[in-house]
Amino acid sequence: MGTEKSSIRRGWTLAAVVVLGAVACAPSQQAASRVGGPVTLMSNGWIDATATLDPATTPVYEGDAPMKFEFLKDMRKGDALTLSAYSLGAHSGTHIDAPMHFVLGGASIDRMPLQPLIGPARVIDIPDGVQAIDVAELNRHEWKGAQRVIFRTRSSLRGWMASANFHRDFAYIAPDAAQLLADAGVQLVGIDYISAEQFGAPAPMTHRILLGKGIPIVEGLSLEGVSAGDYDLIVLPIKVGGHEGAPARAILRKRTR
16 A cells, blocks of 8 residues: 555646646547647646547537537637537546445435545456457456456457447456456456446446445547556546546556566
């Protein structure tokens, strides 16, 4: 814990500025910065693992609320200021599921503790041919002992988090693997598409298992240029009172020890 805390303290001040200032860029500017995958922030090793929210490039889960961004006022058109309005679902782009999403009486996004959202994380590469991350697949990788586990899957290899087309055959975390992770005390689980659950699953067992243990799920991470290994992670959701999820900004920094 001492090593973890000291590592977080060194990076926290700059990282917080980056996270809180993230929404200052216009969508077109953000989209341009995303070409070629995640970008390094301020040359200090932090990698932006957040999908840009843009209706032209961001997938929306089938049946979920569409994204709409508009300028109410625009200095480029002669207005005295620029002013925008956003309309989108709580589970748009890179976002966090809080327990309330599938657990009756579970914590809402504003009442989730910060501790699981900040600290060491292990990125695990899942081959393109694997759709179900089950116990057999999970145990092919070195995940034990990791405090936070993030899966880089076919979605990153195929660039699906930068494509407005929704793909039903995304890789997902099977319930048996979710149970193994939960039983091992993993504090956070992340994946690189907009759901960790199999599309069309008869019941949301993966969500119920993880969220039932108070384990937040980060979905829609942008990991195109991220390699497998150990990282420091900071992922902070918008603080919306009394709701089950929210878009988030996620950044990673490779750990050197």
